[in-house]
Every structure is written in structure tokens, then in C-alpha cells.
Amino acid sequence: MTDLSKERQAALLKVLHYIQQGGDFATAKKMFKAEFDQVDVAEITAAERELIKQGLDPRQIQYLCNVHADVFKGSIKPQAENPDFTMPGHPVSTFKQENVVIKSLVNDFLLPNLKKWTKTGKAKTLDKLKQALNDLATIDKHYARKGVSLFPLMTKYGITAPPQVMWGVDDEIRSYIRDAQKAVDATPVDPERVKDAIQRVSHEVLEMIFKEEDIMLPMIAEVATPEDWLNVKREEKQIGYTLINPPMNWQPKLPEKSSGPVDIKNLRSFFVNFKEGSLNLEQLSAILDLLPFALTFVDENDKVAYFGGGAAIYPHSKNALGNSVFSCHTPQSKPLIQKIFKDFHEGKRDMIEYWFTPKKMGKTLYLRYYAVRDANNKYLGCLEVAEDITKIRDLSGEKKTL
Numbered sequence: 001m002t003d004l005s006k007e008r009q010a011a012l013l014k015v016l017h018y019i020q021q022g023g024d025f026a027t028a029k030k031m032f033k034a035e036f037d038q039v040d041v042a043e044i045t046a047a048e049r050e051l052i053k054q055g056l057d058p059r060q061i062q063y064l065c066n067v068h069a070d071v072f073k074g075s076i077k078p079q080a081e082n083p084d085f086t087m088p089g090h091p092v093s094t095f096k097q098e099n100v101v102i103k104s105l106v107n108d109f110l111l112p113n114l115k116k117w118t119k120t121g122k123a124k125t126l127d128k129l130k131q132a133l134n135d136l137a138t139i140d141k142h143y144a145r146k147g148v149s150l151f152p153l154m155t156k157y158g159i160t161a162p163p164q165v166m167w168g169v170d171d172e173i174r175s176y177i178r179d180a181q182k183a184v185d186a187t188p189v190d191p192e193r194v195k196d197a198i199q200r201v202s203h204e205v206l207e208m209i210f211k212e213e214d215i216m217l218p219m220i221a222e223v224a225t226p227e228d229w230l231n232v233k234r235e236e237k238q239i240g241y242t243l244i245n246p247p248m249n250w251q252p253k254l255p256e257k258s259s260g261p262v263d264i265k266n267l268r269s270f271f272v273n274f275k276e277g278s279l280n281l282e283q284l285s286a287i288l289d290l291l292p293f294a295l296t297f298v299d300e301n302d303k304v305a306y307f308g309g310g311a312a313i314y315p316h317s318k319n320a321l322g323n324s325v326f327s328c329h330t331p332q333s334k335p336l337i338q339k340i341f342k343d344f345h346e347g348k349r350d351m352i353e354y355w356f357t358p359k360k361m362g363k364t365l366y367l368r369y370y371a372v373r374d375a376n377n378k379y380l381g382c383l384e385v386a387e388d389i390t391k392i393r394d395l396s397g398e399k400k401t402l
Contacts, residue, residue, distance in 0.1 A: 011035040082221055084229075089250030091149075091232040092217060094241070098142050099209045101243040105135055106202045114198050118191060126184060129198070133181050135243060139205065142242040143170040144315065146212075147330075149232040150220060152320035155327045157223040162216060166208075168331050173208060176201040226252035231318040238315035294386040297372075298325045300379055302341055313365065313386040325382075344371040344382055355389070363390040 015031050085092040110132040117125040147170065151163035180197035183190065230252050241247070267282035279287070288295065288308045295309035296316070302325050307316055320328055329337050343349040352369045370383045 008035075084226075084252065085221070087250060089233070089248035091229055091236065091250075092221075094236070094244070094247045095142075095145075095217070096213065097244055097247070098242045099213065102136070102139060102142070102205060103209055105132060105243065106205055110136065110198065111202055114195065118195055121191070126189065129194070130181075130184050133177060133184060133198075136201070136205070137177050137181065138242045139177070140174060140242075141240045143174070144239045145236060146170070148239065148315045149235045149317045149319060150216070152317045152323055152328065153220060153224060153228055153232065154216075155323045156228075156319055159219055159223070160327065162219065163327070164331060166211065166216065169204075169208065169211075171330065171332070173201065173204045176204055226254055228319055230254070235315065235317050238312070292387065296384040296386075297381055298341075298384070299381040302326065304328060305381065309385075311386070311388060313388060340369055341382065344369075345379055347371075347377075347379075363388050364393055365389070 015028055015035075018028055018031060082092075084090055087093060110129070113125055113128045113132065116122075117129060147167060151167065154160070154163050176197070180194070180201050183194045183197040186193070233250055237246075267285070268280050270281045271278045272281065272284060289310055291309045292311050293309040294311045294313035295307065296304065297306040297308075299305045304320050304323055304325055307318075307321075325341070326334055326337060340349075340352055343352075350371045350373075354367045355364060357364045366387045366389045368385045368387075370385070372380045372383050374380055
């Protein structure tokens with residue numbers, strides 16, 4: 001990452017504090033121009049991280065996010081792009097390809113049809129607005145892949161402030177799309193409400209594209225390895241894509257790894273003794289991967305240590321391994337997760353369970369959190385077991401034959 005001088009950071013913080021305290025945009029822009037010609041993305045995010053360190057809630061920063069972006073727009077130092085990023089199938093290429101289509105949907109279809117409809121009020125044009133918003137709603141997959149794979153990758157390398165802020169803004173954009181859909185579906189239709197809702201969501205979507213491509217991706221490019229990008233690529237299919245066909249396969253050139261003293265082919269020779277019986281590591285791995293649950297183990301330091309099980313419940317990223325469990329959750333859900341782990345550490349609880357039916361998933365989930373302790377009651381970590389119980393809840397009668 002770029003080395004940051006204390007003087008430049010102090011000057012940036014002065015601008016951000018001015019914005020935070022309700023200062024006007026024009027003055028903030030002048031303050032910035034008086035001190036800087038250009039800034040590096042790392043300087044901006046380091047300054048935002050300092051605000052969080054000083055006690056500003058990340059959810060408050062997300063409201064300032066657009067203002068920050070507007071103040072710094074046009075003054076961010078361009079970075080030489082890795083040639084691999086332009087290769088079809090690379091996650092960055094895919095991400096930018098989606099943004100091209102999203103930007104065209106907004107600028108070339110949604111906003112022009114909004115303008116036509118406000119003049120004519122024709123039902124056919126309103127139908128086009130409805131279709132455009134339905135298409136735009138699939139941006140959920142674009143944002144979901146970002147949350148599942150790219151945010152953990154940033155956290156892995158200590159880039160913690162931008163994911164906390166951007167996660168909340170992504171959720172806001174999703175809600176703005178829903179508001180716009182409700183506006184065009186209302187009876188009777190309120191033209192002013194439709195206009196305001198579509199203009200707002202259009203602005204926010206386009207601003208997010210700028211933040212992704214001019215701030216987020218350059219930051220990740222500074223630290224991510226080919227292996228990191230391969231993890232991101234493999235995880236894409238968990239969620240899918242926004243308004244594009246599945247991209248080509250892509251495989252990075254990875255450095256050859258020398259085999260250590262224990263090769264995976266020799267797992268049969270290593271046994272784990274349990275209270276009742278033993279399993280070799282190959283058997284144990286196969287059994288864990290076959291269980292009809294999604295398993296996550298978080299160690300005693302609240303770091304994600306393991307993903308397993310044979311059920312695909314929630315998308316997850318290999319790049320999240322080693323990260324704090326709290327960084328894997330949205331700002332809205334973080335207080336609940338913190339409460340769970342606090343109770344486990346303090347010995348107040350040993351198991352917590354939830355069951356619910358997310359609208360998007362259309363299936364009933366049963367989540368259990370277990371405090372894992374040794375024979376002396378020392379806390380070793382938390383095991384999360386997620387299960388799809390839709391079919392189980394629908395069972396009736398008995399089944400005793402093949």
C-alpha cells in the first residue's frame with residue numbers, strides 16, 4: 001500500500017471532518033483543491049478509516065460516501081491496470097462488463113424513458129420503466145458477489161473501512177430500487193414520486209460504479225495475488241451474474257508449489273482417535289463434506305477457520321478464512337453476531353438457534369450456533385450449522401421402505 005504522510009492525512013481529515021459536520025460541498029471542494037492536486041485511493045480510505053477509529057459509526061460514513069466521492073472525483077491518481085484484468089473471464093473484467101451494461105441500462109434506457117413518460121404519460125412507456133427497474137433489480141447479484149468475495153479479500157489485507165461503508169450503501173441502493181418499483185406499480189401512479197425515485201436510484205447506481213472502478217478495484221489490485229483472484233473466480237457461480245451471460249473460464253498462472261512432507265494422497269495414513277473409534281483424515285474430510293449442513297467454525301479469537309458440509313446455504317469466500325467473523329456480516333447484522341459471541345466467551349450460553357424463511361431464498365432455514373469447549377470448559381470457538389429444513393417440515397406420515 002502507498003506510504004501516507006502525516007501532513008497529507010491531516011489535510012484530508014480536515015476536509016472529511018468539515019463534510020461530517022455539515023459543511024457545504026463547494027467549500028469542501030475548495031479546501032481540497034487548496035491542498036491537493038491528486039490523491040491516491042489509499043489516502044482517501046486511510047482517512048475514512050481514521051474517522052472510524054475516532055469513533056464515527058461506519059453507517060454514518062455511508063451517508064457521507066457520495067459527498068466524499070464527489071469531492072475527490074477527477075483528482076484520483078490513475079493506476080496502471082494489470083493486463084490480466086482485461087482478459088475475458090477475469091473477475092475484474094467480468095465486474096466491469098456488468099458495469100458497462102448497468103450504466104447503459106440507466107443512461108440509455110431508464111432515464112430516457114422516464115423523460116418520455118413524464119411528457120406523454122403513455123402506458124407503454126410506463127411498462128418500459130417497469131421492465132428497466134426489474135432488470136436493474138438484478139444488480140443484487142453484482143453487489144452480492146462483491147460482499148461475498150471482494151469485501152473479505154479487502155479485509156484480508158487490512159483494508160477494512162471501505163467494505164464497512166460500501167456494504168451499507170449497496171443495501172441502500174437495493175432499497176431505492178424497491179421504492180422505484182413500488183412507485184411505478186402504484187395505483188394511481190404519482191408522476192412526481194416516480195420521477196424522484198428513478199432519478200435517485202439512477203444517481204446512486206452510477207455513483208457506485210465510480211466508487212467500484214476508481215476506488216475499490218484499484219485498492220484490491222495493489223494487494224491481491226493470482227490465487228486470490230482464482231478464489232473469487234471460483235466463487236462467482238454461487239451467486240450468478242447481472243445482465244450478462246456467464247463469462248469465459250479463466251485460469252491464472254500460479255507459481256508451482258513444492259510438495260510438503262504430508263501430501264494429500266497420504267491422508268489415509270494419518271488417523272484421529274475419538275472417544276469411540278478413529279477415522280483417517282481422508283475419511284474425516286469426506287464425511288464432513290457429505291453432511292447435509294453448511295458448517296462454519298470460528299476459532300477462539302473470533303477468526304473464521306473453516307467452511308465445510310455438503311449443503312450450499314449461504315455463499316461464502318475462501319478469502320474470508322482468517323478474517324474476523326464480524327467483518328463477514330453487514331453493519332445491520334453485526335450487533336446480533338457480536339452479542340452471540342460475547343455470550344459464548346462469557347459462558348452465558350452454549351447454543352443459540354434461529355429459524356426463518358428468507359423471501360429471496362424461498363426455503364426455511366434452521367441456524368444453530370454452538371459454543372465449542374474442551375473437557376475443562378475452555379472456549380475453543382463457535383460452530384455454526386445452517387440447514388435447509390423446508391423438506392423436513394413438509395414430511396408427514398411414515399417411510400420405512402426403500
